[in-house]
Amino acid sequence: MKDVPSLNEFLKSQISKEDQDNISMRHVTPEIPPYLQSTIMNETGEGKNVYIETYGCQMNFADTEVINSILKTSGYKIIDTLKEADIVFLNTCAIRENAESKIWLRLSELRSKKRKEKRNITIAVIGCMAERLKEKLLESEHRVDIVVGPDAYRSLPSLLAKIQDGEQQTAINVMLSADETYADITPVRTSDNMVSAYVSIMRGCNNMCSYCIVPFTRGRERSRPVESILNEVRQLSEQGYKEITLLGQNVNSYNFVDNEESTPVNKDEIEKLKPRDGFKTIYKSPKKGISFTELIKLVSEVDPEMRIRFTSPHPKDFPNDLLELVKNTPNICNSLHIPAQSGSSKVLESMRRGYTRESYLELIDTIKKELPDCTISSDFISGFCGETEQDHLETISLMEYVGFENAFMFMYSLREKTHAHRHLKDDVSVEDKARRLSQVVDTFYKLLKEKSNKEIGNFHLVLIDRLSRRSNNDFVGRTDTNKKVLIPNLEEDKLNIGDYVIVQIVNGNSEVTLTGKPIMKSSIAHFNSWSKTNKLNI
Template sequence: MSKKVYIRTFGCQMNQADTEIITALLLDEGYAMAGSEDEADLIVLNTCAVRENAVEKILNQLDQLRAKKRRRPELLVGVIGCVPQYFREKLFAMAEGIDFLAGPDTYRELPGMIVRASQGRRPADFTHSIHETYAEIEPARPSGTGAFVPVMRGCNNMCAFCVVPFTRGRERSRPLRSVLDDVSRLASSGCREITLLGQNVNSYHDALNDCRFPELLEQVGLAAPDLRVRFTTSHPKDISPDLVRVIATTDNICNSIHLPVQSGSSRILSMMNRGHTREEYLDKIRMIRDAIPGVTLSTDLIAGFCGETLDDHRQTISLMEEVRFDFAYMFHYSVRPGTPAAKSLDDDVAKEEKKRRLAEIIELQNRISAECHAADIGSVVEVLVESESKRSSDMLMGRTKTNRVVVFGRKGSEPGDLVKVRILSATSATLLGEQA
């Protein structure tokens, strides 16, 4: 009988894509996928270290798994991804019951590590590889309307607050041909939407073909004209007029851009080592909106970074009011040991003040999002159906090309359909409507 593995994924879309690669590798080794942890012979936690609470989630999960291992001593538990890469072997001492550890570039070694773990040897591998992209592995993707397509790994930016360069290593890009072959397979399999992934997709460079991200995006759009194409994430300092032109002129590339700003203060942006000023960011926003009418923009924001004054915070508030982001990921700053900020800057904003500033940012963003969504009331939008609504099987959920979530009555439609929906009402998170 095949042994069963259950993989629990934490964090970003790149981690979800990595789980699909890991699944393919383990299926090739004869494993079957378990429906739950209780059915599994092997439990793998694929982890994220970007936020402090993300690490706490992993440690809490491991604490809960201790009871399972006491009842079933033969159960193996592995922790892979960014958390073990960040903490390395000391993670063994931080949580009981871990049988092996693996970083993001070592997934090919998992079968051998699992064998050694079953022998009680507790292996760990944190090797970084400047060449590893897993390009030739066909991911074991779940069925659905959309799919992630990683195009590069790692990050060369050294933002002061960020652990990604340490956990995922240097940038390396997947060959153009590999990406296009993957897209072609997805198009023929019935997929309706793909998202190109990278820590900073703007840095994509297939040196052999001298292909940069604007050319890659254009070729993907032309190769699969019936698929919606999205991408994430862009760095403000690297987004270019060429990329914006491709989005504006290629019909199936969605007109929504995630452009993390983190702060509205040039002084704080400099301390963060972001590589651009407030004014330069706003110039990029104007360039995008001039070229792509109706584009929606989302962002990341950090409240209470080292040295942030009330004036710096107010500049973030004013930038939000000027840009009017459709959506934002919002956090208060937490120190990540080993990052440039942890080494050279004082975390001098009190936690309660961080929370107060974050609450103000969230309140403002909720108001702006509600106003942006309210502007769609009465319009008819095209929606790609993704799934049933979580609240009712009589309702469906999908997204517009501008990445707005729409919930509407079923009327015979199914996931994967493109439908016209008349918007009747809106909240800060969702558009509500009926099929037109």
């Protein structure tokens, strides 16, 4: 069995435009590479209903909106129930074994449905699990008709046509691209929520953390052109959206290089490309382009009354100028995701994260000094290869030191092809993984409850994004610091979804949701001025 590829081998394996131009595929004109092919004629999907289930991260949900656009352009109708579907898409995640187990179970349910109803439903598995397992998903017992990876969504109409015309029984395209960003496709958002939206700014990841399958399922980093991003943000602003989240597997390593205008990095620019002190990376772009800090500044200027969030970043890519921009720009949210993964320097080295416990905490201290009201969230993996009880306790102590406001916590799951799969031993028992994860979760919620109680009496600007699921008499919204707040729907207030409201926190007993009293409708600019004038706790 081959060893896991080095980064250079991995990058070389990604197919460039020039290479792909030489690949032939039916329904593709010779001058257009397969992964950039236009959707085929609109009549293809005439009368066909498509139902899409999306699993996993925010990027998958953003991808589903791109797929909606591609399919609608070809005449397909996107529906929100399985009952009348002619075609079912499962947009999948492969980050952990549990994520894939859900898909296997769902495929079994869909097979049973097809047999019971005697309906000829086309089943397509797309996304990261499709990229990871490829042809295995087409084996007869799985009853999957189409398998498509994250960089090949443009080929969906062509592949569907082959199945529907009887030309093929199954179809697959899991070709990774060196430059696909879907920059020219306007996402079709089917959600009723016209308040917040995802905007994908880059794809892929070059970090090659030892536990992570993402570089193998989504390919190398590619930054979407700046003007394409700004055009989408402008459109969302015109449609009345109040909040956007910029997305990327490593969002703050964004570096858009215009190949026609760019020049190699000179000595004066080298420092700008280096990660923070105490952090290191195994890959650097040979060219200096538009940085993430420069991009988010441009995005913030499109609409000063539109909130901006971003995820998921890497700790190494938080230069001081980014922190300064967050500090001085009211519509960039005062909430940062800084994934630690572990509190042990030894484990972090095995994970190939590029930093130590000490350098991570130095970054946290800098953030707390520059942005004292900023909330910090994180990711944690319990039971990684070689993790000892002492390593685990160091993670607990790091959590206690930082006091995270949100956290995504999981047991380690070995993934094929990764560095850990080839070079490390998954030697922590399932029982120890589960116990340690339970302690991590308990620690997080204990600290969160203490923080929630301290919020009582504070004032926040809350963006209302929906009605409460428990009662139509209450609204739910989020603060600038990404805290969920329940707001009574008082008749005299006449609040609406999409309103900015100044709220005073009156109850912090819930671990995850605060309760607030509405004070007045507001705006980002008004609240920024009002809070300074009133000198209130924020």
